[in-house]
Each structure stands twice: as C-alpha cells, then as structure tokens.
Amino acid sequence: MSGRTAIVLFTRDLRVHDHPALAAACAAFDRVVPLYVLDPALAGRSPNRTRFLHQSLADLRAALRDRGGDLVLRHGDPVAETIRLAGEVGAEGVGLSADVSRYARRRERRLRAECERHRLHLRLFPGLTIVEPGAVRPTGGGDHYRVFGPYHRAWLGVARRAELAAPARITLPDRVPVGRLPALPPGESPHAAPGGESVARRRLDEWLPTLDRYDDLHDDLAGDGTSRLSPYLRFGCLSPLAVANRAGDPGGPFVRQLCWRDFFYQATAAFPDINHRAYRRGATEAWRDDPDALAAWTEGRTGVPIVDAGMRQLRAEGWMHNRARLITASYLTKQLGLDWRAGLAVFDRWLLDGDVANNAGNWQWVAGTGSDTKPYRRFNPYRQAERYDPDGEYVRRWTG
Missing domain, CATH: 1.25.40.80 (Serine Threonine Protein Phosphatase 5, Tetratricopeptide repeat)
Structure with a gap:
C-alpha cells in the first residue's frame, strides 16, 4: 500500500477527542499508528494507577477500533520501541504530546535525538x-x-487553541502486530474509580x-x-x-x-525538581524524623477524626476530597513537623490522580516551601471540621 505513515506515541493523553497529535497525524498522513509503550521504568509506583492505566488503554483501543484503527502495544523503552516500530511500518514522522516532568522531558530529548539519527520528523503538540x-x-x-x-x-x-473533534477514521498499515492488552491488575483501593475516556x-x-x-x-x-x-x-x-x-x-x-x-x-x-527540592527561594526546612507518627498518619490512626477520615478515604478510593487533602497535608507538615516529601510519597502511592506537577506543587504550597504567599499558613483540623463537616457526616463515613 502506498502513502505516508506516521506514529502517534501516547503517554498521558489516552483519548481520541481533542487530541492534537492524533488529529494532525490523521489529517496529514494516509496511515496512522497509535502506539503505547508499557515502560518498566514507570511500573510499580502505584498499583491503583496501574489498574486505572490498563483500563484506560482498553477503552482507548476500543475507541480506535471503532474508527478503523487500533492501539499498538509494546513493552520496553518507549524511545527504542518507537524507533523500532517506525522502521517496521516505514513511518516518516512521530507525533507526541508535550509534557513537563523531568522524566518526560528526558524521554523527549532522547526521542528527538533518535528521530534525527533515523531521519524521522518529530513534532510535539499541546493538549496536556x-x-x-x-x-x-x-x-x-x-x-x-x-x-x-x-x-x-x-x-x-x-x-x-481550537478544540478538535475525534478523527472520523484511522487507517493502520497492513499486518501490524498490535499486541495484547496486559492483564488487569487488582490495585489496592477497593472503591477506586475505573479508568477510560x-x-x-x-x-x-x-x-x-x-x-x-x-x-x-x-x-x-x-x-x-x-x-x-x-x-x-x-x-x-x-x-x-x-x-x-x-x-x-x-x-x-x-x-x-x-x-x-x-x-x-x-x-x-x-523547576523540574519540584518533587525533591523546595520551590520557594530561601525556604527553611527543619523537619522531624518520626516513623511512628508518619505511619499513624498514613494509616489514618492519628486520633484526629478529620485527618483520619481523609487518609482512610484515600486508601479506600485512591482519591481524597480536596479540602481533606489540605487538612491532612497541613497536619503532617505544620502540626507533626514531618517532611512534605514523605507525605508526597504516600499520596503518590495511592492517588489515581497523582503526578509530579500537581502532587508536588500542592504539597509544597501547604508545607510553606512552595508558591503560597503566606508560607506559615496552617489549617487547624478541628476548626476545619467544624466549618466543612459540621454534622460529622464525612468523619462517620470513613471512621465510623
């Protein structure tokens, strides 16, 4: 079959509606290969997010098949697998949504270098x-x-920018092995929301x-x-x-x-070190080391009802109400005096929505090391409960 072929490398953009890279590839090329690479470097960080990811991949594959295409799945280094697939299908270019984390930008630099070496055109798109x-x-x-x-x-x-419709039709090259969806892992939170567009x-x-x-x-x-x-x-x-x-x-x-x-x-x-280093210039950090207090906070047994309710919701749902996130994070850093990075790691394990920018940015805001213009702000958990859970219903729901 004659015509031009492009690869769209999916990362954190698991949809067909308003997907600039996918829309541009479908408009400019005769054949488009949607690709997702299961990267072992990102595996195992959060069983909850792994389950959500795999559900989202299954949903994305179904949406692509509805349009005549498919989702090609590979395992390994995303740069190496993209280049290998480009050679197999005779692709001229690769499209990718731009991302901001240190890992994503390193992946982009490596991919750009390999595309140049193999005379492939790489284009980054908005959308995240x-x-x-x-x-x-x-x-x-x-x-x-x-x-x-x-x-x-x-x-x-x-x-x-203009919002883009989902492509009406996606045409794959002939005889491309698409790969099998991975088995759905169990996750850790029994009431976690399912993934998918x-x-x-x-x-x-x-x-x-x-x-x-x-x-x-x-x-x-x-x-x-x-x-x-x-x-x-x-x-x-x-x-x-x-x-x-x-x-x-x-x-x-x-x-x-x-x-x-x-x-x-x-x-x-x-500031790509936002999940490791204090964002605010001149921030002082003098955190206590108390493994028992950290474990009690993590497991929702501090004895402070609103804090324990939030942490138990996190473990049950892989999600926490935003007000509860402020209260629990403030309690860890401002009341217990424990390092925000320890709290960030706990959230990173359980949260379905955990990512570098928002998880770290919000933790640093609460801890007083980030973008808050009042870095000494603290949220009194008892006053917060009186104001935002006056009847105690939220506390009873998660601790009763």
Whole structure:
C-alpha cells in the first residue's frame, strides 16, 4: 500500500477527542499508528494507577477500533520501541504530546535525538494543559509565574487553541502486530474509580448540571460535590481544554481550579525538581524524623477524626476530597513537623490522580516551601471540621 505513515506515541493523553497529535497525524498522513509503550521504568509506583492505566488503554483501543484503527502495544523503552516500530511500518514522522516532568522531558530529548539519527520528523503538540507552559511570562521578567494570582490574570487573557473533534477514521498499515492488552491488575483501593475516556465523558456529563452550585458545594466534605475528574485529567482521558469549554465562564470557580493545574505545570516546566527540592527561594526546612507518627498518619490512626477520615478515604478510593487533602497535608507538615516529601510519597502511592506537577506543587504550597504567599499558613483540623463537616457526616463515613 502506498502513502505516508506516521506514529502517534501516547503517554498521558489516552483519548481520541481533542487530541492534537492524533488529529494532525490523521489529517496529514494516509496511515496512522497509535502506539503505547508499557515502560518498566514507570511500573510499580502505584498499583491503583496501574489498574486505572490498563483500563484506560482498553477503552482507548476500543475507541480506535471503532474508527478503523487500533492501539499498538509494546513493552520496553518507549524511545527504542518507537524507533523500532517506525522502521517496521516505514513511518516518516512521530507525533507526541508535550509534557513537563523531568522524566518526560528526558524521554523527549532522547526521542528527538533518535528521530534525527533515523531521519524521522518529530513534532510535539499541546493538549496536556489549557494554556501551554511558557505561553505566558511575567511582564517584569522571569521565566515563569511563581505566584498564582498574577498567573491567573495573565492566563485569562490568553487566546485558547481550537478544540478538535475525534478523527472520523484511522487507517493502520497492513499486518501490524498490535499486541495484547496486559492483564488487569487488582490495585489496592477497593472503591477506586475505573479508568477510560468513555467513563470520563459520562462522569463529566453527569456532573455538569451541578456546576452552578460548585462554589457552594466544592468545600462540603460530606456533600462530595467536586467533579472527581482529576484522575481522568491526569491520564488525559479528558482534554482539560474540552472540560473548560464545557464549563464555560472562564473566570468561574471551577475553571479557576483548572487554571491551578496549569499553574503547577508551568512551575514544573521551569523547576523540574519540584518533587525533591523546595520551590520557594530561601525556604527553611527543619523537619522531624518520626516513623511512628508518619505511619499513624498514613494509616489514618492519628486520633484526629478529620485527618483520619481523609487518609482512610484515600486508601479506600485512591482519591481524597480536596479540602481533606489540605487538612491532612497541613497536619503532617505544620502540626507533626514531618517532611512534605514523605507525605508526597504516600499520596503518590495511592492517588489515581497523582503526578509530579500537581502532587508536588500542592504539597509544597501547604508545607510553606512552595508558591503560597503566606508560607506559615496552617489549617487547624478541628476548626476545619467544624466549618466543612459540621454534622460529622464525612468523619462517620470513613471512621465510623
């Protein structure tokens, strides 16, 4: 079969709707090979996320097959496997969504070098954020915004790219071995949400009618009025741009939360050590070492009801209400005086939505080493419970 062929390497963009790399490849090439490489370097960090990933891959394969294509699965180093597949199918180019973590950027550099060596064209695309990291910079100088307020104002003024429809048809080259989906692992949280774009789109449709009450509901712990879309955004089962467009009102409280996500992406792009080193210049760190206190916090047995409720929700669902995240993280760092990196590691194991930018960015904000302009802020767990769980329903749900 004659014609031009391209590979689209999927990473954290497991969808067909509003996928710029996939849309561009389908428009410019006769045949497109969607590829996902199961990378052993990323395996084993979180059984919950591994299960969610595998569910999302199965859903993505189904969506691609509905359009005449398929998802090619390989195991190993993503750079080596991409180059090998390009040789097998005679590909001319590779498309990839840009990412910001240190690992993702190292993968991109390696892939670019190998593509140049094999005379393949590599193109990076937007899609993981609404506004691309680096698209707005402080007018007074600096490579990125270090404080959210000015970033939010600048972010609101950026013209968004056009949202893209899913490709109507995807044509694979003949006789490409697509590989088998991996067996679905058990995960650790018995009530974890399932992965996949189709689940995500249903969740968005079901939640949107409550959006006009979001400002009143999103801090109500028992009411559970948040969108719970964060795992689907983390794995790219939903386009953040599409979610923002569906939500409307760019300055509204829900879209503001999506802006926070973009803020931490641009911070991580400029400061890739955000999950290891203090982000705030001049931050002092004098943490205690208390393994017993850390274990009690991790297992939800501190004796502080609202803290224990949050940590037990985390273990049961692989997710935690955002207000509870603030309370539990503040308790670990400000009350117990334990290192935010230890808390980050616990969240990283359990959270379906755990990633470098948002997990580390939020932990550092709470710990006083990050972007908070009031680094000594603390959340008193008893006052927080009185305000956001006044009837004790959330605490009883998870500790009763």
